[in-house]
Amino acid sequence: xxxSRKATASLLIATCLLAxxxxxNDDAGDSGAAPTGDYTVWDPYPQFDDSSDWVKLLSQCxxxxxxxxxxxxxxxxxxxxxxxxxxxxxxSPDVLIVDNPVVSTLADAGVLTTTDExxxxxxxxSPNLLAAGQIGGKTYxxxxxxxxxxxxxxxxxxxxxxxxxxxxKDWAGLTAALDKVKASGKKGITFSAIGTEEGSFQFLPxxxxxxxxxxxxxxxxGVAALTLWTDWxxxxxxPNSVLNNTxxxxxxxxxxxxxxxxENGTWQLANAKKTGxxxxxxxxxxxxxxxxxxxxxxxxxxxxIQDDTARYAVTEKLVNCLTNADNAFTTDTTLSYIAATEAVxxxxxxxxxxxxxxxDAVKAAKGRTSDDLGTKYPKISQPLWTGFQAxxxxxxxxxxxxxxxxxxxxxxxx
Amino acid sequence: MTHDVLTRVPAETTVGxxxxxxxxxxxxxxxxxxxxxxxxxxxxxxxxxxxxxxxxDYTVRSFVRGDAPFSGLDNYREVxxxxxxxxxxLHTLAFTFVSIAFQFAIGLALAVFFAQSFRLSATLRALFxxxxxxxxxxxxxxxxxxxxxxxGIVNTALAAVNIDPVNWLTSPDWxxxxxxxxxxxxxxxxxxxxxxxxxxxxxxEVYEAxxxxxxxxWQRFWRITFPLLRPVSxxxxxxxxxxxxxxxDIIWIMTKGGPADASMxxxxxxxxxxxxxxxxxxxxxxxxxxxxxIMALIFGLLYIRIQRRQAQ
Numbered sequence: 001x002x003x004s005r006k007a008t009a010s011l012l013i014a015t016c017l018l019a020x021x022x023x024x025n026d027d028a029g030d031s032g033a034a035p036t037g038d039y040t041v042w043d044p045y046p047q048f049d050d051s052s053d054w055v056k057l058l059s060q061c062x063x064x065x066x067x068x069x070x071x072x073x074x075x076x077x078x079x080x081x082x083x084x085x086x087x088x089x090x091x092s093p094d095v096l097i098v099d100n101p102v103v104s105t106l107a108d109a110g111v112l113t114t115t116d117e118x119x120x121x122x123x124x125x126s127p128n129l130l131a132a133g134q135i136g137g138k139t140y141x142x143x144x145x146x147x148x149x150x151x152x153x154x155x156x157x158x159x160x161x162x163x164x165x166x167x168x169k170d171w172a173g174l175t176a177a178l179d180k181v182k183a184s185g186k187k188g189i190t191f192s193a194i195g196t197e198e199g200s201f202q203f204l205p206x207x208x209x210x211x212x213x214x215x216x217x218x219x220x221x222g223v224a225a226l227t228l229w230t231d232w233x234x235x236x237x238x239p240n241s242v243l244n245n246t247x248x249x250x251x252x253x254x255x256x257x258x259x260x261x262x263e264n265g266t267w268q269l270a271n272a273k274k275t276g277x278x279x280x281x282x283x284x285x286x287x288x289x290x291x292x293x294x295x296x297x298x299x300x301x302x303x304x305i306q307d308d309t310a311r312y313a314v315t316e317k318l319v320n321c322l323t324n325a326d327n328a329f330t331t332d333t334t335l336s337y338i339a340a341t342e343a344v345x346x347x348x349x350x351x352x353x354x355x356x357x358x359x360d361a362v363k364a365a366k367g368r369t370s371d372d373l374g375t376k377y378p379k380i381s382q383p384l385w386t387g388f389q390a391x392x393x394x395x396x397x398x399x400x401x402x403x404x405x406x407x408x409x410x411x412x413x414x
Numbered sequence: 415m416t417h418d419v420l421t422r423v424p425a426e427t428t429v430g431x432x433x434x435x436x437x438x439x440x441x442x443x444x445x446x447x448x449x450x451x452x453x454x455x456x457x458x459x460x461x462x463x464x465x466x467x468x469x470x471d472y473t474v475r476s477f478v479r480g481d482a483p484f485s486g487l488d489n490y491r492e493v494x495x496x497x498x499x500x501x502x503x504l505h506t507l508a509f510t511f512v513s514i515a516f517q518f519a520i521g522l523a524l525a526v527f528f529a530q531s532f533r534l535s536a537t538l539r540a541l542f543x544x545x546x547x548x549x550x551x552x553x554x555x556x557x558x559x560x561x562x563x564x565x566g567i568v569n570t571a572l573a574a575v576n577i578d579p580v581n582w583l584t585s586p587d588w589x590x591x592x593x594x595x596x597x598x599x600x601x602x603x604x605x606x607x608x609x610x611x612x613x614x615x616x617x618x619e620v621y622e623a624x625x626x627x628x629x630x631x632w633q634r635f636w637r638i639t640f641p642l643l644r645p646v647s648x649x650x651x652x653x654x655x656x657x658x659x660x661x662x663d664i665i666w667i668m669t670k671g672g673p674a675d676a677s678m679x680x681x682x683x684x685x686x687x688x689x690x691x692x693x694x695x696x697x698x699x700x701x702x703x704x705x706x707x708i709m710a711l712i713f714g715l716l717y718i719r720i721q722r723r724q725a726q
Contacts, residue, residue, distance in 0.1 A: 110479070
């Protein structure tokens with residue numbers, strides 16, 4: 001008898017461990033009955049813990065709306081599939097903060113509400129940033145902030161080579177500068193041309209900067225952009241390791257102090273101060289001159305569809321709280337992002353003049369899923385990265401590589 | 415295994431009297447239940463789901479709604495027609511067989527070497543286990559650094575002896591070789607340990623007798639060690655095959671299957687289809703995964719067949 005009782009007890013414990021028994025100590029505060037007690041928020045910022053400004057802001061927004069916010073930070077690459085699975089199981093979070101090119105995928109899956117359903121005012125948001133979340137005339141979220149790419153330069157290396165970064169306005173000027181740097185014994189430029197979305201993200205400023213369009217990868221302009229990259233590698237102006245570089249490893253190369261330029265994002269600003277050498281930033285030039293459109297990075301605040309539509313009232317408060325001018329300023333400073341609205345951008349520049357070049361870059365930037373590409377974009381991006389990898393590794397010339405890419409992309413988006 | 419238990423229990427109960435039979439049956443089922451539940455929940459259902467995924471036309475929308483239309487073998491046709499298919503198949507086979515051949519040969523050589531106990535042999539043997547103890551992400555990342563085209567230690571060493579640098583991970587001619595080298599290094603300890611324990615089971619008298627008959631050490635290896643080690647070798651090779659077929663982490667960390675698919679295998683391809691893109695393609699991804707399972711199954715059946723023939 002005592003044995004069986006012990007067994008029952010241990011079985012119970014085991015079941016509890018597996019199924020997650022909740023006993024008397026449910027969350028304090030709300031007495032349970034109302035489903036409005038807990039609101040879940042998923043974000044792709046696992047680097048922030050409960051003591052961070054970001055999580056404090058989330059809790060504050062919850063308190064203001066009279067609810068408790070339960071927040072989980074996921075790795076950004078995991079979040080798409082997590083969100084899809086949650087939607088399949090019918091337990092989507094109330095607020096989902098997700099990378100901007102994913103918004104169209106989730107919207108296509110019927111997972112997200114539009115900004116009309118959950119009343120979110122997007123009027124102040126810059127149209128070029130909002131476009132990434134718009135499909136078929138509907139808007140599926142609001143950007144929390146944006147980041148994009150520009151060229152960091154090492155002042156010392158450029159001085160030694162006799163290059164004035166401010167004079168670089170087009171591709172020819174940049175290549176000439178790289179040649180001078182190489183002649184002075186230093187290395188030219190590093191970027192990330194890895195065979196993933198990250199590589200496509202880094203290639204797009206050059207691709208778009210030539211005037212090429214994602215619907216025609218093998219246009220003369222597209223080939224010109226890829227030839228620019230390929231020639232840099234061929235002439236030793238960029239290292240061969242770019243083929244395997246993520247943006248982080250490419251940054252590490254730049255941080256050694258040997259490189260003149262690094263194509264990298266707003267998020268490296270904090271690290272740039274730690275490098276120990278003087279740095280500066282110029283926008284990525286386009287082929288003919290002027291600022292090239294770089295792809296926008298950064299997340300959208302979205303509201304996944306719930307069975308209980310009564311929840312939207314609180315969700316609306318949460319979304320608006322996270323994206324209103326004051327909080328957006330705090331959040332974007334924490335995340336090292338540029339704000340999505342003109343007003344907050346002005347405030348950011350006033351506070352930190354260093355951000356001017358980034359604000360300009362963000363204004364010229366373009367969403368990858370914009371131009372109503374939506375879910376077609378991923379099917380174009382993959383052939384594109386396979387294409388530039390083929391050309392850079394020397395297994396095909398730029399023209400052939402992009403012709404193959406276009407054939408694959410056209411078949412996939414048909 | 416469950417099959418064994420199921421058939422044996424009733425056979426035994428027929429001997430007993432009528433009343434306890436039912437009870438014993440219940441007890442048998444109760445004991446069996448955890449295993450059955452476990453097998454169904456963690457093996458049968460996922461396999462079924464994977465098969466189901468590969469036979470339906472999934473878009474993100476139908477994935478969420480669960481109403482993907484049945485599309486027969488369309489996903490498989492799509493996978494077979496994909497330009498990545500033949501290169502990926504070739505890479506998978508090359509990766510698997512070259513890895514296994516080297517892992518087994520080196521592992522066996524080391525096992526024979528360490529079988530003759532000498533001073534420090536235990537310490538040295540322990541050192542060979544290091545690749546096994548390291549998390550794959552650590553060893554693969556270290557290989558990535560070492561093989562870096564511009565700042566890697568391997569190219570620096572080559573430069574010291576006046577050999578031109580090799581683009582290990584970024585050249586289409588070398589990427590597959592590089593991941594194979596890393597995988598061989600990681601797989602040696604497993605072969606060493608299993609084969610070493612197999613060697614311990616060979617009775618010393620056989621060697622003594624051979625030595626008395628004047629057999630050279632070469633003859634002793636080929637006439638005694640190798641044949642007597644055959645059952646252990648067979649299982650080592652089979653486990654190695656199944657394990658190497660599905661190797662994913664090393665390749666993904668070192669090259670992401672690139673440059674331009676030059677080191678893409680079925681495992682990395684399946685991952686890229688299902689998770690490595692902004693827009694998941696679960697159907698084709700599951701189809702490639704199933705092809706991998708079928709390949710492993712063929713090798714498994716081959717092993718059983720060889721084992722049967724040996725037993726007869």
